[in-house]
Amino acid sequence: MYGNDFGEPLNAAETADYADAVQEYFDGLIGADQRIEPRDAMPDGYRRTLIRQIAQHAHSEIIGMQPEGNWITRAPSLRRKAILMAKVQDEAGHGLYLYSAAETLGVDRAELLDKLHSGQQKYSSIFNYPTLTWADVGAIGWLVDGAAIMNQVPLCRCSYGPYARAMIRVCKEESFHQRQGFEILWTLSRGTEEQQAMAQDAADRWWWPSLMMFGPPDTGDAAAPGGHTEQNMAWGIKRFTNDDLRQKFVDMTVPQAQKLGLVLPDPDLRWNDERGHWDFGAIDWDEFWRVLKGDGPCNEQRLAHRRRAHDEGAWVREAANAHAARQAARQEVA
Amino acid sequence: MTERTDLRSQASPSAPGGADGVAYVLGLADDALIYAQRLGEWLTRAPQIEEDLALGNVGLDLLGQARALLTRAGDLEGAGRDEDDLAYLRDEREFRNVHLVEQPRGDFGQEMARMLWFASYQHELYTHLVDSVDEVVAGVAAKALKEVAYHRDHAGQWVVRLGDGTAESHERMQAGLEAVAPYVAELGDDDPVSVAAAQAGVGILPSSLVPGTVAHVEAVVAQATLRMPDPPRWRSRGGREGVHSEAMGYLLAELQHIHRSHPGASW
Ligand SMILES: [Fe+2]
Ligand SMILES: [Fe+2]
Numbered sequence: 001m002y003g004n005d006f007g008e009p010l011n012a013a014e015t016a017d018y019a020d021a022v023q024e025y026f027d028g029l030i031g032a033d034q035r036i037e038p039r040d041a042m043p044d045g046y047r048r049t050l051i052r053q054i055a056q057h058a059h060s061e062i063i064g065m066q067p068e069g070n071w072i073t074r075a076p077s078l079r080r081k082a083i084l085m086a087k088v089q090d091e092a093g094h095g096l097y098l099y100s101a102a103e104t105l106g107v108d109r110a111e112l113l114d115k116l117h118s119g120q121q122k123y124s125s126i127f128n129y130p131t132l133t134w135a136d137v138g139a140i141g142w143l144v145d146g147a148a149i150m151n152q153v154p155l156c157r158c159s160y161g162p163y164a165r166a167m168i169r170v171c172k173e174e175s176f177h178q179r180q181g182f183e184i185l186w187t188l189s190r191g192t193e194e195q196q197a198m199a200q201d202a203a204d205r206w207w208w209p210s211l212m213m214f215g216p217p218d219t220g221d222a223a224a225p226g227g228h229t230e231q232n233m234a235w236g237i238k239r240f241t242n243d244d245l246r247q248k249f250v251d252m253t254v255p256q257a258q259k260l261g262l263v264l265p266d267p268d269l270r271w272n273d274e275r276g277h278w279d280f281g282a283i284d285w286d287e288f289w290r291v292l293k294g295d296g297p298c299n300e301q302r303l304a305h306r307r308r309a310h311d312e313g314a315w316v317r318e319a320a321n322a323h324a325a326r327q328a329a330r331q332e333v334a
Numbered sequence: 335m336t337e338r339t340d341l342r343s344q345a346s347p348s349a350p351g352g353a354d355g356v357a358y359v360l361g362l363a364d365d366a367l368i369y370a371q372r373l374g375e376w377l378t379r380a381p382q383i384e385e386d387l388a389l390g391n392v393g394l395d396l397l398g399q400a401r402a403l404l405t406r407a408g409d410l411e412g413a414g415r416d417e418d419d420l421a422y423l424r425d426e427r428e429f430r431n432v433h434l435v436e437q438p439r440g441d442f443g444q445e446m447a448r449m450l451w452f453a454s455y456q457h458e459l460y461t462h463l464v465d466s467v468d469e470v471v472a473g474v475a476a477k478a479l480k481e482v483a484y485h486r487d488h489a490g491q492w493v494v495r496l497g498d499g500t501a502e503s504h505e506r507m508q509a510g511l512e513a514v515a516p517y518v519a520e521l522g523d524d525d526p527v528s529v530a531a532a533q534a535g536v537g538i539l540p541s542s543l544v545p546g547t548v549a550h551v552e553a554v555v556a557q558a559t560l561r562m563p564d565p566p567r568w569r570s571r572g573g574r575e576g577v578h579s580e581a582m583g584y585l586l587a588e589l590q591h592i593h594r595s596h597p598g599a600s601w
């Protein structure tokens with residue numbers, strides 16, 4: 001080649017023009033409320049945000065298996081045992097769909113799991129609370145799966161196609177979970193005095209943490225520093241603010257609690273005719289931040305359990321890889 | 335005879351009578367129930383998420399078999415006991431499962447060895463029980479046959495992967511086979527209840543299931559480049575008479591505790 005003294009030319013994808021074109025194309029899709037698909041070019045920030053959010057969501061499904069898995073061997077009837085095993089299994093399935101959705105963004109599951117195990121990526125703090133009685137299994141289904149649905153239904157319209165599609169499958173199962181949880185508490189609240197007390201105690205312990213599941217408030221002192229709500233809404237990743245979703249959840253749940261005959265542990269809970277919503281008391285955001293940062297009753301335990309399973313299974317995964325490689329080599333020879 | 339049991343036996347004309355029939359069906363149910371209980375412990379502890387799902391599936395299948403069979407045993411008994419009465423309110427000496435299924439969870443290789451043996455046995459068993467004169471047992475067997483074929487396959491594939499994987503996995507898979515070896519002979523013991531059930535056409539003689547079971551396990555072990563364990567120095571006995579190992583009491587304590595703490599409550 002002649003005159004080849006100005007170094008390697010830039011790859012077309014590294015030019016500023018290209019970045020502008022990507023942004024324009026992407027903005028067009030988002031503006032038209034179209035789905036972004038893995039093959040589409042997308043801004044880096046969008047990709048990174050999605051990877052983080054989908055990974056944390058996947059981790060939550062996997063860690064979330066533990067508090068309920070804790071009751072499989074003790075479920076008080078065989079029917080409940082079967083329903084619970086199926087539920088914990090569903091959560092494993094949710095984790096798998098979500099890791100697959102994350103993989104379409106160019107990361108792999110092993111890498112994400114390492115980040116979970118090293119504490120670099122988080123999971124929902126709700127799972128750092130213990131399941132102490134059978135009624136807690138009901139409360140998790142009713143409140144935790146209920147809050148998850150509130151969060152996830154809008155994600156079915158998320159701008160990123162694979163995430164949206166995963167959410168559609170997940171939401172269907174989550175609504176079963178919520179109904180099953182409600183049914184557990186319904187039975188307990190119509191049962192013996194001990195069973196009723198068990199149900200009330202579970203509602204007392206799970207109510208506030210489930211309100212925290214929607215994340216910090218969007219405004220005020222407790223708002224997350226450098227929150228991403230606005231950007232995520234512009235990107236079509238988020239459709240409602242944390243406070244909007246929390247209010248919807250309260251409005252949905254209070255009448256259900258009344259049906260169950262359970263008293264929610266909030267003296268400030270009352271219907272506001274003017275707003276057309278339930279007013280509720282102040283959430284203890286100090287507790288939220290404390291648990292998020294690691295000082296919750298089960299943070300250490302959940303991660304240690306997860307790491308132990310992973311470490312104890314390393315030889316199995318290695319063997320499966322070695323066997324697959326040997327099989328492939330044998331086929332080549334043959 | 336109460337009127338109630340008369341009605342029931344009219345509904346199922348092929349119901350074989352007698353305490354032996356009840357005990358035989360309980361033995362089938364207890365094997366499935368107790369193994370499901372052990373497999374339930376694996377959820378959240380498996381080597382990879384796919385395996386949490388798979389072990390959960392096997393456990394759920396077995397739990398489903400157990401529930402149908404316990405219900406059948408309760409109906410045959412005619413004393414008004416349902417699946418939960420039988421699962422939660424019997425004491426250890428009334429459980430008729432073999433020792434293999436009650437043993438504490440070992441590592442994943444050991445679990446695959448146990449599952450391979452148990453599913454191979456159940457596959458032989460249900461293949462024959464499809465023809466049971468007890469129509470309910472025959473129906474459970476027909477449905478379960480497809481399930482246990484999958485269990486047998488799943489365990490077999492893992493035994494091969496681990497046997498023919500790395501040096502470490504080869505050694506650990508061999509150790510898994512050795513660990514369960516003392517518990518497999520009991521699957522083929524012809525206890526009096528099974529003999530009577532076989533004569534009545536309800537059941538099948540356990541010893542007749544041994545050749546098919548062993549042949550399948552041997553084929554998998556060979557493919558896995560492993561070897562069949564030498565005959566063990568001791569072997570388990572007596573599960574079908576309700577004589578269990580020490581692990582069983584703890585298993586039942588966990589299984590039954592909540593249910594028993596609230597007598598008469600519904601869940
Ligand atoms: Fe889920
Ligand atoms: Fe769920």
